[in-house]
Amino acid sequence: MTTETLLSQQQAVIAEVLEAYPDKAKKSRAKHLGVDAPDGVKGACDSTKSNKQTIPGVMSQRGCAYAGSKGVVWGPIKDMVHISHGPIGCGQYSRAGRRNY
Structure with missing residues (x-):
């Protein structure tokens, strides 16, 4: 499994999870979900809202x-x-x- 395939699968799972929420909640919760990049690269998890x-x-x-x-x-x-x-x-x-x- 390549890195691109893994990243696309993880993004698809996050999109599927967010589909269950109404638009307002989806917008709020999308800020807390992200796919982290491979080691050595600044990833999406570094931009999580806190x-x-x-x-x-x-x-x-x-x-x-x-x-x-x-x-x-x-x-x-x-x-x-x-x-x-x-x-x-x-x-x-x-x-x-x-x-x-």
Whole structure:
């Protein structure tokens, strides 16, 4: 398999993934996807957008489904069960709002 074939296949997969999203979400998420070039060449991944405010419900490196699970889900459980839910990634921002004693 040549490098060009591999790059074209990776670009086709990214295009296929982006097809599932509406135009507005596709435009936002396309900035976070790219095909990296072979070693020694500055690749597409070097231009990935970062240091931006995250959008609730969109996965990013700042928040994940498990971020803050100790404080949000298991922290309040003392004598009863509390159920919390929300968009993925939102637990990252709410975990510092409560101390676990």
